[in-house]
Amino acid sequence: MDNIKDRVTIYEVAKAAGVSLATVSRVINNHKNVTLETRKKVEDTISRLGYKPSALAQALATNRSTNIGVVIPRANYVYISNMLNGLTEAARDRGYMLSLFVTSHNKEEAIQAMNKVITSHVDGAIIFDDELDVEDTQKISSYQVPVIAVNNKITSDKVGCITFGYEHLLRDILNSYFTSGEKKMYFLHVHNAGRLLARIERSFVTTHIDANKSYGILSCDDSYTKTYLDFIEFFKTTKSGYFLAYRDSLAAAIINAARDSGLRIPEDVEVLSIIGTKYANIIRPTISSMYIDMQLVGRKAMQMLSDLMAGKLSQKQIKVESTFIKRDTTKE
Amino acid sequence: MDNIKDRVTIYEVAKAAGVSLATVSRVINNHKNVTLETRKKVEDTISRLGYKPSALAQALATNRSTNIGVVIPRANYVYISNMLNGLTEAARDRGYMLSLFVTSHNKEEAIQAMNKVITSHVDGAIIFDDELDVEDTQKISSYQVPVIAVNNKITSDKVGCITFGYEHLLRDILNSYFTSGEKKMYFLHVHNAGRLLARIERSFVTTHIDANKSYGILSCDDSYTKTYLDFIEFFKTTKSGYFLAYRDSLAAAIINAARDSGLRIPEDVEVLSIIGTKYANIIRPTISSMYIDMQLVGRKAMQMLSDLMAGKLSQKQIKVESTFIKRDTTKE
DNA sequence: TTGTAAGCGTTATCAG
DNA sequence: CTGATAACGCTTACAA
Numbered sequence: 042m043d044n045i046k047d048r049v050t051i052y053e054v055a056k057a058a059g060v061s062l063a064t065v066s067r068v069i070n071n072h073k074n075v076t077l078e079t080r081k082k083v084e085d086t087i088s089r090l091g092y093k094p095s096a097l098a099q100a101l102a103t104n105r106s107t108n109i110g111v112v113i114p115r116a117n118y119v120y121i122s123n124m125l126n127g128l129t130e131a132a133r134d135r136g137y138m139l140s141l142f143v144t145s146h147n148k149e150e151a152i153q154a155m156n157k158v159i160t161s162h163v164d165g166a167i168i169f170d171d172e173l174d175v176e177d178t179q180k181i182s183s184y185q186v187p188v189i190a191v192n193n194k195i196t197s198d199k200v201g202c203i204t205f206g207y208e209h210l211l212r213d214i215l216n217s218y219f220t221s222g223e224k225k226m227y228f229l230h231v232h233n234a235g236r237l238l239a240r241i242e243r244s245f246v247t248t249h250i251d252a253n254k255s256y257g258i259l260s261c262d263d264s265y266t267k268t269y270l271d272f273i274e275f276f277k278t279t280k281s282g283y284f285l286a287y288r289d290s291l292a293a294a295i296i297n298a299a300r301d302s303g304l305r306i307p308e309d310v311e312v313l314s315i316i317g318t319k320y321a322n323i324i325r326p327t328i329s330s331m332y333i334d335m336q337l338v339g340r341k342a343m344q345m346l347s348d349l350m351a352g353k354l355s356q357k358q359i360k361v362e363s364t365f366i367k368r369d370t371t372k373e
Numbered sequence: 374m375d376n377i378k379d380r381v382t383i384y385e386v387a388k389a390a391g392v393s394l395a396t397v398s399r400v401i402n403n404h405k406n407v408t409l410e411t412r413k414k415v416e417d418t419i420s421r422l423g424y425k426p427s428a429l430a431q432a433l434a435t436n437r438s439t440n441i442g443v444v445i446p447r448a449n450y451v452y453i454s455n456m457l458n459g460l461t462e463a464a465r466d467r468g469y470m471l472s473l474f475v476t477s478h479n480k481e482e483a484i485q486a487m488n489k490v491i492t493s494h495v496d497g498a499i500i501f502d503d504e505l506d507v508e509d510t511q512k513i514s515s516y517q518v519p520v521i522a523v524n525n526k527i528t529s530d531k532v533g534c535i536t537f538g539y540e541h542l543l544r545d546i547l548n549s550y551f552t553s554g555e556k557k558m559y560f561l562h563v564h565n566a567g568r569l570l571a572r573i574e575r576s577f578v579t580t581h582i583d584a585n586k587s588y589g590i591l592s593c594d595d596s597y598t599k600t601y602l603d604f605i606e607f608f609k610t611t612k613s614g615y616f617l618a619y620r621d622s623l624a625a626a627i628i629n630a631a632r633d634s635g636l637r638i639p640e641d642v643e644v645l646s647i648i649g650t651k652y653a654n655i656i657r658p659t660i661s662s663m664y665i666d667m668q669l670v671g672r673k674a675m676q677m678l679s680d681l682m683a684g685k686l687s688q689k690q691i692k693v694e695s696t697f698i699k700r701d702t703t704k705e
Numbered sequence: 706t707t708g709t710a711a712g713c714g715t716t717a718t719c720a721g
Numbered sequence: 722c723t724g725a726t727a728a729c730g731c732t733t734a735c736a737a
Contacts, residue, residue, distance in 0.1 A: 104729075133475060141473055143465060394730095433729090
């Protein structure tokens with residue numbers, strides 16, 4: 042319905058204060074060239090009438106909305122909400138609003154979201170989506186919208202990016218394990234979990250091939266309960282292994298299933314969580330993990346975008362390295 | 374800079390297609406009364422020029438933005454992001470965009486956020502903030518913005534609400550424990566954690582007083598690590614107790630500290646997590662908790678708002694009851 | 706079926 | 722220092 046009708050407009054304020062539109066506009070924008078007297082008069086009627094400028098009209102007139110579009114996957118993961126948290130903090134410090142665009146793990150929808158970002162007239166966008174290709178991201182920048190792509194290596198005039206360094210570290214971890222460890226390694230393949238996991242899986246495979254080691258790929262659902270049950274089955278026949286799981290929940294599923302099957306950690310079963318969060322430290326045994334501070338990534342992304350919009354982003358591509366945190370689920 | 378300058382406008386499309394503004398507008402809005410021929414002609418030039426309508430201008434002209442404002446606390450808790458997730462899903466199904474406004478646990482800032490919601494010209498708002506009083510929420514509705522308040526009992530013409538039922542259940546749990554349990558109960562008081570926890574704490578206290586039982590209030594930080602260390606100290610002198618903690622992380626801190634102090638769960642120490650999430654089931658021993666499906670709350674809130682905006686919200690107030698889930702950290 | 710023109714609530718460029 | 726007035730990009734009666 043007419044929910045935003047009968048809103049007080051700048052026009053009514055002007056009339057009530059006995060000045061012109063222009064003067065009111067000057068007051069609310071803190072322009073100089075306004076007598077203290079008129080300013081006070083205007084401010085009084087503003088608060089008397091409860092006038093709030095329409096950000097919409099302002100945006101239309103000025104060509105800047107102070108809105109930042111944020112594209113994130115729909116999945117409700119802790120590391121995503123950590124990043125979102127970093128984004129909101131940094132946005133607030135800079136006076137930006139955040140418009141949220143969520144995408145499923147499905148390319149078509151991601152492109153839809155892109156289109157919405159464009160039509161929504163944001164001043165800039167931060168795109169964290171595992172499905173979008175370089176060309177899709179490029180498209181938005183052809184609309185003159187400055188973009189920071191997270192987990193997507195792509196730069197151009199109006200595009201910067203933050204990439205994650207997982208492969209090197211993983212390779213190091215594996216190679217080091219090959220020298221001292223003796224268990225067979227398994228990678229938990231999650232269907233449709235996006236390019237990040239796929240890339241890590243590829244790295245896992247090639248490292249094994251390069252070292253001429255055998256390995257296993259285990260398909261699993263992206264759910265704690267389902268994975269727990271699957272591993273209860275699995276451990277009926279297999280009694281040891283080193284498992285790499287996407288997230289802490291999945292790692293916990295393996296750990297719990299192993300213990301409930303009478304296996305010891307890390308003697309029989311070792312587990313590494315790829316995208317570790319604070320829960321890796323809360324769950325017992327504490328979970329060894331690869332870690333990236335996603336909240337920091339969020340803050341950093343917003344800062345880069347801010348610089349990019351101001352035309353003074355010097356380093357268009359930064360890489361955030363993950364670190365290995367040894368805890369109780371691995372021997373080293 | 375001029376990031377949204379040299380954007381293709383409806384005017385250019387009209388000229389290029391050899392029709393008027395109005396016709397282009399009709400095409401993009403799927404109005405009938407357009408020849409198939411002209412429609413095709415227009416659509417072709419639209420895609421040729423890569424034209425995207427400006428949601429801003431549309432909103433200004435139609436008085437509806439399809440934007441929903443969401444006010445949530447800045448705190449990065451799982452249950453909050455669960456709710457946000459439910460909101461985004463339901464919003465997407467209805468074609469709304471979400472504008473995010475985060476607040477610290479600080480009233481002034483919350484009011485600031487309220488003002489931004491008003492100026493940002495959203496079609497409606499969902500407010501989940503523990504600091505805002507009834508009057509603050511009322512204020513926004515005086516701007517004709519339909520609002521659903523979460524965890525705030527307040528209704529009026531344009532305001533509906535969802536409240537949480539924790540007190541009754543807690544009272545039942547406590548009274549039942551009084552008959553069979555023998556440990557002293559402690560409530561973890563978290564400073565500035567908002568009204569929800571304060572209300573629950575009050576309920577905890579009065580139930581004890583009514584039953585003429587002694588109890589303890591323990592101040593703690595809203596941090597796993599700090600709380601863990603505090604309880605390592607605590608358990609040096611106190612060897613048993615039934616502890617009620619705000620969230621799973623805090624409950625886990627107590628559990629881990631108890632075990633690391635050689636205490637048995639639930640024989641010596643019992644723990645109840647007040648706002649349980651899926652982690653209550655992942656952590657071992659699994660944590661008994663009170664549970665509300667926050668994702669559902671989010672979806673429900675969006676549905677109510679949608680109805681409210683359409684003027685057909687019949688039940689302006691709904692109460693979501695929490696349920697007790699007995700797991701391994703309590704005897705019953 | 707299509708075009709003309711007024712209006713949405715601001716800002717910004719001019720004169721005065 | 723202040724006031725007209727033209728944008729901003731779109732929708733929508735009203736005319737044609």
